[in-house]
Every structure is written in structure tokens, then in C-alpha cells.
Amino acid sequence: MLKRSTPPQVQALVLLIGLGLAPLAAQADIHLLAPSRTLDPSQPFKLSLMLSAETEARSYSLPExxxxxxxxxxxxxxxxxxxxxAPLPPQIDLRPGEFLRINYVGELPANLRGRVRIDALDLDAPAMLVQLSTPSAPADAVAVAVAPAPAAAAPGEAASAPAVTTLAVRADSDPNLQDQGRLSFNEPMFAVVGSGIEANAKFQISFKLRLYEPADKLSRRLVDNLYLGYTQTAFWDLTGESKPFVDTKYKPGFFYQSPSTGLRVAGNEVGFAAGYEHESNGRDDLDAKSRSIDILYVKPLFTVGDSLGFHGTFEPKLFVYLDKDENPDIQKYRGYGDFRFTYGKNNDWQLALDLRKGTLSKAFSTNLQASYPLNRFVAGLSGYLMAQYFTGYGETLLNYNQREPWALRFGYAIWR
Incomplete structure (x- = not known):
């Protein structure tokens, strides 16, 4: 046990790596043991090694x-x-069937926050990603650390719970992987090719940057959840003589986003986003068919089912126009909302349906996407196989008031 006199520690880390320590002993059975997922931040970081000699005698020499x-x-x-x-002899000898646990301790910087990559230079082990979070109080009963009892509160004062640093190793089944990094995915990123309309190829890049990384990953404060976002969508005619780009949409934005509002629907947390967005095709005047709009929007996110298994989401994006002078009737074809439904599993197939309804009775648009992880076909591949089907108005901003009968495309998605 560590003494209470140990210097305070604000952040801590988890390493969960079960590989040998080759630089220390050839073919030795040395493994890293992870501490609990929640730790008392007043204690230093501890990393434990397990030495073993399962079938034959082993000797170990460990660095200080x-x-x-x-x-x-x-x-x-x-x-x-x-x-x-604790001090060790120069050589540790274990008889068959014996095990020995060795602890390493140290101080870690108090300003570490968010996602952190771990490289143990003296270990023959891969790098590791962990997520650091130090909420002011335990976020849920399952992840409460056993910490020393706090000092008794003075009369009339409420007792405060000790801060607990939560250490979460990134898992493939995590439904919010895209939000762990400061620079992360925003809307789907893909490149698809097909037929049906002039723009037979389409690709999109999209990302967001978290402006400030808070100490508490689950904080709902405004300043802790502000993002800059950017999405660019290009429509390409690969069959044209010069293979021209039919149109390109540029969409920067500034918004608040939190995966947790404290509200629950169907047993799951309700997410929320709201912000400002500019959308333009980048042309400079009406003669060049310039198109642009500015909107303010709100976008809740509802999840139904187990997010680690097959589950559904509903994400309505409701907006008002701040500026639409270059296309004053765009609400007739685009309306005042986009509605996205998904059903699938994070490491399996997924269907996504985007619906849009203009104020005109005939103005209805549908974008259906199906995707499947490529690593289910070949281990080690990244991304997704994607198919898209579109019909309706306004796939391009240039032709927002023209109906496209249909477009079917297939390709590759980095994010869906």
C-alpha cells in the first residue's frame, strides 16, 4: 500500500498490455497488469509487472x-x-509454478487531458491509447473508486466527494470513438462512384476540432464543448470530356456538442448539438451561379437499444435561415430540417436514411446509405464498403430546385 504522504497526483493512466518484456529477459514470462479503471488521484501512478515460471525455473533481472x-x-x-x-536483488530466481508481482511507481504531469498515447520504451509492447477524465464527482455508481474517507465537513457545510480520475482504454466497440480525439470525424467521409445523374462520382471530407479539452470528459459546460467543423462535398462527372466537377459544397461551422445531456430516452443518454453553419458552392456572383445559405440549428441525438450491439438512432437537425439571398426560395425544396435515422452495429453493417421535406408538396428527398466494415472481409483493412442511393431535390447546392430522378453509387468510406 502507498502511504498518504505520497505527493498528490491529479492525473493517472491505465496500461493494459499483456506482452513480454523482451529487452529484460529473452522469452521471459513478464506481463503488465492494469490497475483498476478508477483511481484515487491523491496517489501516484502505479504500474505492476507479473513475473512467472509456469513450467520451468526462470531468472529475471529488472531495471530500477x-x-x-x-x-x-x-x-x-x-x-x-x-x-x-521496493528494492530488488540483482537477480530474481523463480521455481516452476511460482509467480511474483513487482510494482513501479512515479509522478505524472497534472496537465494531461483527453486521449493519450502510451509508449513503454523498455517494453516489447505496442503503443496504447487511453482516455483521461477527472470529474468533480463520480459519474456513475459502477465507476466509483475506493478512496480514503474525506475529512468531516464543518457545521453548515456540505461534504464534497473526492475527485476520481477515470481511465478508459479505447475499445473497438466504443460507439463514440470519433469523439475521443481533439481532431475527429464530423459527418461521414467517403468516395463513391456510380450512375443515374451527371455527377456520377461523389466524395466528402468532414472533421471537427474541439477548441478546449476539459479535465472532465463528461463536462456539459459551454466552453468545454465548443467545436469548429468543416465539411466539403464534391460532385464529379467522370464521363465528361474533361472530367469536370459539377459542383462543390463548402460547409464550415461553429457549434456546441455534447454526447450527454443528463436526459434519458429508452434507457440511453440524449446527445445535443447546436450552432451556426455556412454553406456555399464557392462561386463569386449570381452570373457564375453562386449559391450560399447561413443557418442556426439545433440537433438532438436519440439512441434506442444497446449501443454495443445492434441499435437505432434518430438525429433531427432543425434550422432557421439567417441568409438565403442568392436562393430566396430554397426553403421550398430543402425545408427547415434534415432527419437522419440509422440502424446497425458499430463493428457490423449499418443502414442510414437521410430525409428532407421542402414546403412544396412535391419537394421530398431521400438519401439511403448502407455500409459494412472491410475488416470483416480481410483482417487489418480499415474503413467501410459503402452503397448510396439518392432521389429528390438538392443533392447539389447549384441545382437545389431541380429534381434528380435517382443516383446509385458504390465506394469506400473512412467514416460513416
Missing amino acids: LLRVTLTPDLGALVSVKLRLE
């Missing part, structure tokens, strides 16, 4: 220091040294 580098998302690398918690 372990070197670890920590690289925060979009931040500078930090080097940390962990020291043996």
Missing part, C-alpha cells in the same frame, strides 16, 4: 527505472520515469 512516453492528442510528447516501489 522504466521509461514511458505520453503523447496527448495534438500535444507534445512527455517523458516519465517509473521507479521500483
Whole structure:
């Protein structure tokens, strides 16, 4: 056990790596043990090694220091040294069937936040990503650490719960992987090709940047959840003589987004986003068919079902126009909302349906997407196989008031 006199520690990390420590002993059975997922931040970071000799006698020689580098998302690398918690003899001999746990401890920078990459330089082990969060109070009963009892509150004062640093190793089944980094996905990113309309090819890039990384990953404060976003969608005619771009949409934005509002529907947290968005085709005047709009929007996110299994989402984006002078009747074809439904599983197939209804009775648009992870076909591949079907008005901003009968495209998605 660590003594209470140990210097305070604001942040802590989890390493869950079960590989050998090759630089220390060839073919030795040495494994890293992860501490609990929640720790008392008043204690230093502890990393444990398990030495074993399952079938034959083994000898080990361990260094006094372990070197670890920590690289925060979009931040500078930090080097940390962990020291043996207790002195060891120069050589440790284990008989068959014996096990021995060795602890390394050290101080970690208090300003580490968000997603952090872990590299243990003295270990033959891959890098690791962990998510750091230090809420002011335990977020839920399942993740409460056992911490020393707080001092008794003075008369008339409420007792405050100790801060607990939560350490979550990134998992493939996490439904919010895109939100762990400061620079992350925003809307789907893909490249697809097909037929049906002039723009037989289409590709889109989209990302967002979190302006400030809070100490508490689940904070709902305004300043802790502000993002800059950018989406660009290009429509390409690959069959034309010069293979021209039919139109391109540029969509920067500034918005608030939180995956948790404290409200629950069907047992799941309700997410929320709201902000400002400009959309333009980048042309400079009406003679060049310039198109642009500015909107303010709100966008809740509802989830139905187990987010780690097959589940559905509903994401209505409701908006008002701030400026639409270059296309004053655009609400007749686009309306005042976009409605997105999805059903699927994070590591399996997914269907997504985007609906849009203008104020004109005939103005109805549908965009259906189906996707499937490529690593289900070949291990190690990234991204998704994607199919898209569109019919209706306004796939391009240039031709927002013209009906497209249909478009069917197939291709590759980085994010869906």
C-alpha cells in the first residue's frame, strides 16, 4: 500500500498490455497488469509487472527505472520515469509454478487531458491509447473508486466527494470513438462512384476540432464543448470530356456538442448539438451561379437499444435561415430540417436514411446509405464498403430546385 504522504497526483493512466518484456529477459514470462479503471488521484501512478515460471525455473533481472512516453492528442510528447516501489536483488530466481508481482511507481504531469498515447520504451509492447477524465464527482455508481474517507465537513457545510480520475482504454466497440480525439470525424467521409445523374462520382471530407479539452470528459459546460467543423462535398462527372466537377459544397461551422445531456430516452443518454453553419458552392456572383445559405440549428441525438450491439438512432437537425439571398426560395425544396435515422452495429453493417421535406408538396428527398466494415472481409483493412442511393431535390447546392430522378453509387468510406 502507498502511504498518504505520497505527493498528490491529479492525473493517472491505465496500461493494459499483456506482452513480454523482451529487452529484460529473452522469452521471459513478464506481463503488465492494469490497475483498476478508477483511481484515487491523491496517489501516484502505479504500474505492476507479473513475473512467472509456469513450467520451468526462470531468472529475471529488472531495471530500477522504466521509461514511458505520453503523447496527448495534438500535444507534445512527455517523458516519465517509473521507479521500483521496493528494492530488488540483482537477480530474481523463480521455481516452476511460482509467480511474483513487482510494482513501479512515479509522478505524472497534472496537465494531461483527453486521449493519450502510451509508449513503454523498455517494453516489447505496442503503443496504447487511453482516455483521461477527472470529474468533480463520480459519474456513475459502477465507476466509483475506493478512496480514503474525506475529512468531516464543518457545521453548515456540505461534504464534497473526492475527485476520481477515470481511465478508459479505447475499445473497438466504443460507439463514440470519433469523439475521443481533439481532431475527429464530423459527418461521414467517403468516395463513391456510380450512375443515374451527371455527377456520377461523389466524395466528402468532414472533421471537427474541439477548441478546449476539459479535465472532465463528461463536462456539459459551454466552453468545454465548443467545436469548429468543416465539411466539403464534391460532385464529379467522370464521363465528361474533361472530367469536370459539377459542383462543390463548402460547409464550415461553429457549434456546441455534447454526447450527454443528463436526459434519458429508452434507457440511453440524449446527445445535443447546436450552432451556426455556412454553406456555399464557392462561386463569386449570381452570373457564375453562386449559391450560399447561413443557418442556426439545433440537433438532438436519440439512441434506442444497446449501443454495443445492434441499435437505432434518430438525429433531427432543425434550422432557421439567417441568409438565403442568392436562393430566396430554397426553403421550398430543402425545408427547415434534415432527419437522419440509422440502424446497425458499430463493428457490423449499418443502414442510414437521410430525409428532407421542402414546403412544396412535391419537394421530398431521400438519401439511403448502407455500409459494412472491410475488416470483416480481410483482417487489418480499415474503413467501410459503402452503397448510396439518392432521389429528390438538392443533392447539389447549384441545382437545389431541380429534381434528380435517382443516383446509385458504390465506394469506400473512412467514416460513416
